[in-house]
Amino acid sequence: MTISDQWQLRVTTHGSExxxxxxxxxxxxxxxxxxxxxxxxxxxxxxxxxxxVRAVVPEAVLRPFVAALAPVARDVFGLTDLSVVDSFxxxxxxxxxxxxxxxxxxxxxxxSPTRLALLHYLSEDEASGTAFYRQRSTGYESIDATxxxxxxxxxxxxxxxxxxxxxxxxxxxSPLFEQVARHQGRFNRAILYRSNTLHCADIPAGMSFSADxxxxxxxxxxxxxxxx
Numbered sequence: 001m002t003i004s005d006q007w008q009l010r011v012t013t014h015g016s017e018x019x020x021x022x023x024x025x026x027x028x029x030x031x032x033x034x035x036x037x038x039x040x041x042x043x044x045x046x047x048x049x050x051x052x053v054r055a056v057v058p059e060a061v062l063r064p065f066v067a068a069l070a071p072v073a074r075d076v077f078g079l080t081d082l083s084v085v086d087s088f089x090x091x092x093x094x095x096x097x098x099x100x101x102x103x104x105x106x107x108x109x110x111x112s113p114t115r116l117a118l119l120h121y122l123s124e125d126e127a128s129g130t131a132f133y134r135q136r137s138t139g140y141e142s143i144d145a146t147x148x149x150x151x152x153x154x155x156x157x158x159x160x161x162x163x164x165x166x167x168x169x170x171x172x173x174s175p176l177f178e179q180v181a182r183h184q185g186r187f188n189r190a191i192l193y194r195s196n197t198l199h200c201a202d203i204p205a206g207m208s209f210s211a212d213x214x215x216x217x218x219x220x221x222x223x224x225x226x227x228x
Contacts, residue, residue: 004068014181015141019197020076027190035122038089038213051094051103057087079226087222093211096168104165106133106177108143109195114228117195120220121185129185131202133177142197169203
C-alpha cells in the first residue's frame with residue numbers, strides 16, 4: 001500500500017482568481033511518530049517572517065510524500081519534477097502583542113508560479129488554520145514578478161492611509177486585505193497551494209503559544225520547486 005492509498009483528497013478553489021488548494025486528510029501514515037520525532041530536535045528562530053521556532057526536517061522523511069504528490073501537482077497545478085527547497089517543523093510561539101509589523105499582514109512565499117507550499121498540521125488543537133486573502137486596493141490574490149511593483153506600491157499607500165495594523169494576527173476584519181478562504185487545521189491534514197498566493201496562519205484567541213511540539217501549534221512547512 002502506498003501513502004496516497006489512504007488519502008482523503010479534495011481540490012477546492014477560492015477567490016476571483018480561482019486559485020486551487022489541495023486538501024488531504026489522513027496525510028501521514030504515522031502522524032504521532034512525526035510529532036514524537038519533533039520533540040528530539042533543537043528548535044530556533046529562522047528568519048524574520050515566521051512567528052515562532054523551527055527545526056529542519058530531513059529530506060529522507062519527505063521523499064515518499066513528494067513522490068505521492070507528483071500526480072497531484074501535475075493534474076492540479078500543471079507542474080512536474082517536484083523537488084524539496086526546504087522543510088521545517090514549525091511551532092507558532094509569538095503572542096499577538098509581540099508580532100513584528102510584517103507578521104501582522106498576509107504574505108506570499110515566492111513570486112514564481114512553479115513553487116508550491118505544503119502545510120501539514122500536526123497539532124491536536126484544531127482551532128487554528130490557514131486563510132487566504134485578496135489585496136483590496138489591487139484585487140490581487142497572488143503575486144508574480146509582474147505584479148510585485150504594483151503590489152508594493154499599493155501596500156505602501158494603504159499603510160499610509162490606514163496605518164499599520166494593530167498588534168494581532170490578520171483576520172477577516174482587515175481593512176487592507178479581504179479574506180477569501182479559510183482551511184481548518186485538522187490533525188494530520190495537509191494543504192498544497194501555490195507559494196505566490198497571499199495567505200497567513202489563522203490564529204484564534206486563546207491558542208497556546210508553547211514551544212513544546214506536543215502543546216503548541218506544530219506544523220510541517222515544506223516548500224517545493226517544480227517545472228511548468
